[in-house]
Amino acid sequence: MSRFEIGSVSAAPGTLSSGTLVVPARAGDSGTTIPFSVIHGKAPGPVLALIAGTHGSEYVPIIALQRLRTAIDPATLRGTVIMVHVANMPSFLGRTVYYSPVDGQNLNRVFPGKSDGTLSERIAYTITTEVIHRATHVVDLHGGDGNESLRPYSYWITTGDPKVAEQSRAMAIAFGLDHIVVDHGRPTDPAKSSFLSNTAITRGKPGITTENGDRSKVDEEQVALVERGVSGLLMHLGMRDDGPIPLASPVWIERDEVLRAGATGLFYPAVAKGTMVVVGALLGHITDFHGKTLEEIHAPFGGEVLYVVETPPISKGEPVGMVGASAR
Numbered sequence: 001m002s003r004f005e006i007g008s009v010s011a012a013p014g015t016l017s018s019g020t021l022v023v024p025a026r027a028g029d030s031g032t033t034i035p036f037s038v039i040h041g042k043a044p045g046p047v048l049a050l051i052a053g054t055h056g057s058e059y060v061p062i063i064a065l066q067r068l069r070t071a072i073d074p075a076t077l078r079g080t081v082i083m084v085h086v087a088n089m090p091s092f093l094g095r096t097v098y099y100s101p102v103d104g105q106n107l108n109r110v111f112p113g114k115s116d117g118t119l120s121e122r123i124a125y126t127i128t129t130e131v132i133h134r135a136t137h138v139v140d141l142h143g144g145d146g147n148e149s150l151r152p153y154s155y156w157i158t159t160g161d162p163k164v165a166e167q168s169r170a171m172a173i174a175f176g177l178d179h180i181v182v183d184h185g186r187p188t189d190p191a192k193s194s195f196l197s198n199t200a201i202t203r204g205k206p207g208i209t210t211e212n213g214d215r216s217k218v219d220e221e222q223v224a225l226v227e228r229g230v231s232g233l234l235m236h237l238g239m240r241d242d243g244p245i246p247l248a249s250p251v252w253i254e255r256d257e258v259l260r261a262g263a264t265g266l267f268y269p270a271v272a273k274g275t276m277v278v279v280g281a282l283l284g285h286i287t288d289f290h291g292k293t294l295e296e297i298h299a300p301f302g303g304e305v306l307y308v309v310e311t312p313p314i315s316k317g318e319p320v321g322m323v324g325a326s327a328r
């Protein structure tokens with residue numbers, strides 16, 4: 001086994017190493033850093049990238065990776081695990097939802113990034129070139145952002161190479177969350193991959209996005225689901241001998257829609273995460289700042305509320321929730 005090189009780290013077989021990727025300053029900002037760990041096994045195997053904190057206020061996976069970095073034994077691991085602990089440091093330290101406090105962009109919409117772009121674009125470029133290019137399998141770990149009450153689920157992207165899609169499907173099952181959103185609509189152009197996991201997929205590497213946690217709370221049960229999910233993946237990929245048995249029959253969400261605000265003001269949800277709604281059911285309403293109702297938002301089809309915004313601020317065009325159903 002040879003050493004594994006990433007950033008300034010050269011990891012010997014059978015070791016846990018720590019490092020930091022540097023996104024250099026450019027005119028207009030002071031750059032940032034991306035902390036990572038590498039668990040490099042003694043035997044060959046896949047290179048699994050686990051990336052947390054793409055949205056900096058989604059804490060459950062960030063905390064799960066803090067625990068997992070010492071829970072995976074490099075002496076018995078086959079292959080290599082790269083953990084990105086906080087992909088979006090400006091958002092994490094700035095405590096922002098969705099958007100970077102530096103450039104106002106959503107990091108998970110600017111992939112594969114640009115070497116000479118905004119800070120978010122340069123973070124994306126660094127993750128694409130330093131992490132995704134070195135990986136064979138990629139997981140982008142998300143959760144309910146500070147405003148989102150969310151039930152756990154994974155996204156499985158079906159577009160692109162069918163062999164990659166099939167391997168991604170198996171990863172979603174191995175991760176073990178009991179709802180899997182079947183994502184039919186992601187771009188197939190590697191230069192316009194937009195999303196982190198889709199950046200892997202458009203480069204021929206299987207990948208999934210996972211969602212655990214509710215309104216930024218560090219919930220033990222959700223942290224445990226992420227730890228279980230990673231253990232399931234390590235066994236599925238042959239990197240460890242034991243792990244949890246994957247679910248026999250997850251709920252496949254074949255149809256989903258993110259409902260967006262048509263007005264700016266205060267949002268009042270009428271449903272909770274996990275509520276089963278009929279077509280036309282009231283999901284919530286928006287008022288102006290003097291109490292006048294501006295918009296009611298209704299379910300476009302019958303299904304389950306996968307997440308719903310539970311804090312008042314809402315701007316036109318932003319998500320208020322997501323409904324999913326198993327039938328298309």
Ligand SMILES: [Zn+2]
Binds near residue numbers: 054055142143145
């Ligand atoms: Zn997210």
